[in-house]
Amino acid sequence: xxxxxxxxxxxxxxxxxxxxxxxxxxxxxxxxxxxxxxxxxxxxxxxxxxxxxxxxxxxxxxxxxxxxxxxxxxxxxxxxxxxxxxxxxxxxxxxxxxxxxxxxxxxxxxxxxxx
Amino acid sequence: xxxxxxxxxxxxxxxxxxxxxxxxxxxxxxxxxxxxxxxxxxxxxxxxxxxxxxxxxxxxxxxxxxxxxxxxxxxxxxxxxxxxxxxxxxxxxxxxxxxxxxxxxxxxxxxx
Numbered sequence: 001x002x003x004x005x006x007x008x009x010x011x012x013x014x015x016x017x018x019x020x021x022x023x024x025x026x027x028x029x030x031x032x033x034x035x036x037x038x039x040x041x042x043x044x045x046x047x048x049x050x051x052x053x054x055x056x057x058x059x060x061x062x063x064x065x066x067x068x069x070x071x072x073x074x075x076x077x078x079x080x081x082x083x084x085x086x087x088x089x090x091x092x093x094x095x096x097x098x099x100x101x102x103x104x105x106x107x108x109x110x111x112x113x114x115x
Numbered sequence: 116x117x118x119x120x121x122x123x124x125x126x127x128x129x130x131x132x133x134x135x136x137x138x139x140x141x142x143x144x145x146x147x148x149x150x151x152x153x154x155x156x157x158x159x160x161x162x163x164x165x166x167x168x169x170x171x172x173x174x175x176x177x178x179x180x181x182x183x184x185x186x187x188x189x190x191x192x193x194x195x196x197x198x199x200x201x202x203x204x205x206x207x208x209x210x211x212x213x214x215x216x217x218x219x220x221x222x223x224x225x226x227x
Contacts (some may be wrong), residue, residue, distance in 0.1 A: 004157075032212040037140070043218065059138055093158075097212055103148055103160055105160060107157050108156050
């Protein structure tokens with residue numbers, strides 16, 4: 001089955017640091033990947049759609065200069081939280097579908113804590 | 116962003132009981148999915164529904180795609196301890212590479 005892997009699973013860093021999170025499709029190619037953010041006791045909210053070889057599409061209210069997305073290959077998308085601040089602390093999760101008619105599968109998420 | 120209305124928000128049941136939860140939307144979706152999330156992990160796909168009126172089972176889980184395409188239901192029969200977690204519905208305009216809109220979640224707790 002389709003497996004999506006995220007790395008790292010947990011990050012703690014100081015305010016002002018930039019943090020990169022990787023999302024990989026392990027056994028399939030994904031032209032599109034999605035990045036979600038989930039605050040405690042809340043649902044998943046889509047941040048952006050990552051498109052291989054082109055610019056990401058950001059949801060309304062998400063700062064594209066703060067959350068940089070790069071989808072340089074068919075198996076890897078990265079999310080970089082630039083100059084992170086405590087309010088950026090959250091659970092970041094990516095997803096991808098194996099094909100146009102397949103459901104999305106999720107990575108195990110990255111817990112980001114900014115001190 | 117938009118969220119789907121999911122109810123109940125939480126459930127406290129005894130092992131062996133059946134569970135029902137539902138998800139409603141003000142707009143139409145062409146695909147409905149149900150996921151389960153354990154603490155500190157990503158959501159895991161339970162059931163995917165692609166056709167209005169469709170009824171699909173996965174073991175003790177049964178989900179239905181509402182005929183109006185604005186709602187979906189998930190039932191769990193004979194609950195067991197590992198059913199504990201948060202259940203999310205998600206709607207999608209189309210398949211695969213379209214973004215998901217998630218429900219608010221139903222937290223299932225099993226009382227010993």
